[in-house]
Amino acid sequence: MEFSPTALVIIGLLLAAWMVAAAWMMISAASKARRAEGSKKAARRMARMIDEAPAIPLLVRTDGRIEGSDRLAGWLGLDSLPEYLSELDGGVQRENGRGLSAEQLAELSENVLRAQKTAAPFRMALTPPGSQRSLAVRGVLADPQVSPGGAALVWIFDFSESESELSRLREEAARAKGDFGALVGIIEAAPMPMWFRGPDAKLQLVNKAYVEAIGAADADSAVAEQLELIESVDGLSAAQIAAQAFDKKLPIERIVATTVNDQRRAMRVSDLPLGKEGVAGYAVDIEEMEEQSREFRAFRDAQRSMLDQLSIGVGQFDADRKLTFANQPFRRTFALNSGAVSQNLGFEQLLQNARENGRTPEVRDFPEWRSEHADWFASGETQEEAWPLSDGTHLRIVAQPMPDGGLVIVAEDRTEQLALSATRDTLLRTRTATFDSLFEALAVFAPDGHLQLWNRSFAGTWGLDPEQLDAHPAAPELLELIAPNLEKPKQAKLIGEVIRAATLDRKEEAGRIALADGRTLEFAGVPLPDGNGLLTVLDVTANEQAETALRERNKALEAADEVKTRFLSNMSYEFRTPLTSIGGFAELLQSGVAGDLSEQGEEYVAAILDSVSRLTEQVENVLDLSQSEAGLLPLNKKRLDLLSFVTDVVREREAAISAGGITLDLRGNKASGKFEADPRQLGRAIGQLLDNAVAATPSGGKILVDLSKSKGVVQIVISDNGAGMSEHELKQLMQGEQSAKRQGLGIPLAQQMIESHGGTLELVSEKGAGTSAIIRLP
Template identity: 50%
Template sequence: MDSSTAAEGFTLGLPALLLIGLLLAAWTAAAGLALVVSRRKLRRARRDRRANLRLSRMIDESPALPLLVRSNGRIEASERLAAWFGCSSLPQHLHGLAGPESGLPVEEAEALWDAVEKTRSSAAPLRMMLHPGGANHALSVIGHLADPQVAGGGAVMLWVSDASDSAEEIARLSAEAERSRHDFHALVGLIEAAPVPMWFRDTDGRLRLVNSAYVAAVGADSAEDVVSGGIELVETVGGMTATEVAEQAKASQQAVERQAMITIDGERRAFRVSDLPVGNEGVAGYAVDVEDLQLLEREYRAFRNAQRALLDQMSSGVAQFDHARQLVFTNLPMQRIFRLPPNIGQEALPVGRIFDMMRNAGRLPEVRDFPAWRAEREGWFTANDVKDEEWVLADGTHLRVVAQPMPDGGLVMIFEDRTEQLKLASARDTLLRTRTATFDNLFEGLVVLAPDGRLQIWNRRFAAEWNLREEVLAGHPHIDALLEGMAPLLRDRADTRRIRLLVEAATLQREQTTGRVTLADGRTLALAGVPLPDGNGMLTSLDITDAQKAEAALIERNEALVEADAVKTRFLANMSYEFRTPLTSITGFAEMLRAGVAGEMTETGREYVTAILDSTARLSQQIEAVLDLTQSEAGLMPMAEEDVELMPLVTGLVQDRSQAIEQADITFNLRGDRTSGLVSGDERQLARAIGNLIDNAIASSPRGGRINMDLRRRRDGVAITITHDNAQEGVSGSADTSAGLNLPLARELIEAHKGSLDHAQDARGRVVVTVVLP
């Protein structure tokens, strides 16, 4: 029996062992697979990290480093920029660049902040130079709005490059120019030896130096005689003397060249006269005999003028260069586009100089390497075919540039301003995108249909409300197909006819109509058909289910409030009448006691009875005030219509309270006259309201205080102003909190007369009550 039991145990354990082996094998395979996947992810992460490090290193080694300025002024950049700005470490805020550890001047830091703010608000590009540590160190800064993927919220991206070498070059050129100006006098000897008349004028336009050719041309004995006598070689031409022409050249700092007839040895000859400004020293001039070229020049001028007249009528700019790559002609559109001076064609200028002038005027595309860009365009002179490219200027101007090489080695460049065309195209695209975004964010579903019933425009809310697929709407279905897709959502399929009538009224009848439909899920949609100016019609749908529920709830609540107010009014009125019965009895018994009906009373008893009568009188007034206030709120108080003269009424009210005023030791000043005029109303109720205000002023004023009461006629009616000191220190002056029912009742009575009552407190802490009656 023991052997059989052992055999049975061995047989039952074998499947279990097999199952355990399979589980271990599966677990081992899964662990190996997870290990392979983890190694792949690790290798991919290492590659990404190396790529990020390589990109970061490339940015650090770039000649231009990025500087990100957040909307709050915080900056993010490489620490390499700290040394450029003269900082020991990069500050956290842009203003920190002008701190005590920075070499950036404060005014330049403020200018940089202003430029960043301007770029953030207007998206205008930023360009400026900074000089941290002095004029020998220069940084070029170019900025623009940061890409939202880089930094959102109005951040500005600045690219900073070290331009110290350029600054040193400018300083060197300025020094050379200064030396050239001082060497001007060294040229006097050369002028004397020139074969053509030459002269020099000082800053006042007077002749200071002439050469021998000039002396011979005017027939003078010596240069001193010419200078002292102010003998002019050139006569007045075109209403301008030689001195005025020189002044013009000096003012414009540009050479002035003209043709003039000069008499030399009794013969009239044509000369080309030039006046050239020489810095701030004066104006130099010379005259060249061109008589032999006059005829040829006239013929050429006639042809040139005809050509210019034709090209000036074009809308495109035209510039013509000769074989020496010098400008020989520009038309008026060319001068206007590139802001060139009007006399740009009077002097031969190389194409490189023209490009420099365009760049200085900000009329060339922004490029990183301008000399290379300019050299590439100068290569158009030797090109074998026509060059055609697009230029985008800093102000957004788009130019199409066509360069045609000429057989003689010259070049003709044509500039077509395509800004308006591109603006119109961009405006159209922007308008379409704006319209789509606007429609998609409306609370209403919206579709636009043509007069033939074809769908033109829709928004996402309409598609969602009616469970319509975008691909169906994109096919611009007819209204019949559209209504067929909308019908399953309607509680009553007959409402599709109502929708069709709205569309027909908007598109065909050009009438605006509205309607409502109920959906199968219980929602209610308000529909509107609106005719559009372009002949199409617009159908809108708005879910008003919640609004209807809220409206019903508000109506129900308002009815409950009206009923509660009526119950309150009835209760207060009933309670007022119920209070009067026992109060009348108390008053009667007290009067009987005071009259001695119950026998002779002691002095103390009489005082008690008098106090009871005073209290019952005040309580009776309060009850009457409650009743009147309740009737006024309910609109049930009877009001007489009569003419009331305010000044006598107010005077009587003050006189009735003279004893109370004297007991309170109050000075009461009443100002006004009969010009205050009449008001229409109930004299008794007006007297009650104004009397309550006077009583409140007496009760609220400190002992020995002052009350001023003014009556004045204003455009909007009669104004009654009561000003008094506040007996309760620290009280804001709103007497509604301490005056019992006097002021609420006064307000109700005044408003019943279509007037207004206002409480205020002036700068001295005095209470000011203003009543205006129409």
């Protein structure tokens, strides 16, 4: 069959159109397939995103059927998601604690039904029984594009972690609230003023103690009026100092004095910045602490002042082993300078310096020795050592650890004590040897009457056996042993009374007693400084005999003295009366009463008068010397001006001095003062010495009379430049022997008269150089 060209063209065209249509369809199908595959991938991605989302959607249709992910079943503890909402309680699985409880399911069903009917959204929280998972439910009416017909879309969120965190935060918030309440209560009840300031340094909160301290009505009024407790210091108020603490973000603490309850108190004030919130402050009353600190400082100063007065060295070290105090004896003992304390000298360095100065004992290993002594700080007991030093010093060292970790060192120089102890031992031995070597019998009794100490003579003196004293008998027992040896045994109680008076009454008493063998003992009780009593016994038998003889001789001497006294009285009359009569008759003859005398007769009368004068003077000297030696020379003392008195004595001999061609030099002044003396006797003494000087001085010679006073003693010197005397001649003159130029009797008389005034006479002579008589009057 043949086709026409037209048919072929038509067929071709149809085939071409079919081909085009087929191609278009293929292209369209491929495009749809690609779009379907993309939609499918998007759906899978969306489903996966929903599965991975923190919330799971649950579509609840009006008939109660539900659509959702199986992941929700796991959240509810179910094996798979049921078909209806009413089956979320787990059905048969409810017994195993799976699904929702009936109350939860009923509440959820009610909320879903309300949302389907009223389109009202709802929220609720679920916690499946037996599960720790917390679920948040958010329900709304589903969009018609999601599910037409009024279905409800429920979103379920797992906020278990958020719920735990919220629970923890709630607990912490509750605890913080409770703590804050407790803190506020503590702050309010605190005994110290406390306050809080805002960033502007203004008061925002004060406690009850603050209100009471400033005397405000209440806390609100104190805050409202900005009443400050702390006064301004150096022009800065409390608010300004708090602002500085806030700006610097550093706490500021200071001690100020302020008025609290009308009393000035010392307060330690602290301002503590609290970040951006403000500044907290509190004030601690340290008045008692300051008072105790002042008392402690005063006590420490008084203690150290007292320690400075001690003769024992005391040094104090702190817990760092530094020297904080050392009194003068301590510095002297260890050869420390005055700056050792201010330099905080260490303990080990002190020992090192002491060793260099020879103030520590010589040891073989000094570092080890020093380390051992440094352990004293850690020791809990008192340490005591004796340190013998190389210079012979003996130190007693006491180390007392202190509770604060320090150490007190006491250094006592016992050199003198040891020397005294040795001396005491020597004295005890000497006393024992002395006791035993004495002729007296000695015994020492204790206050209780027991015999403590005796010498060898004691037992023999009383006629006792020495072994009887070895038991240290009491006084009554000793008297029982002595009584049989006495002439009158009952007199033994006299000895007991003497012992009791010496030991108990602390009185000295004595007595005399006769023994049966004829001996006489004299005893005495003497209280000793140590409370004991000393009984001393002396055999006075020979003394008594000698005393009897002396008593008889004394009676004879007294009788002779009476004879001598009567003799002197008679001789004074017998000598003076004839001489007076001779002198009187001679003067009558010289005056011509018996007629005119021849020239030779006048010479005889003149010789008689001269002899009478000389003899009268000698008699006066003899009588005065005899009375002076017998102690019968009377003294009639008067207040004399010595210079005038001596001048008058010299002037009485002016004629004799001029006749002998002698020069006399009188030296003195009013400084010699006045003196209580008998003018006649003292004048005779000075005159006798002056007469001897005139007699011994040749013509052209010189006599010096010098008065002076030194240290309350008046000195009168009478010197001449005559021939002088040898030592032998001077001795004879002092014994009353007369020489060619000197009257020997006048010198002893002058000496006795001067001594009767309490003075002394000294003669100094040299052959060919003259003689000096030195009178010293007190």
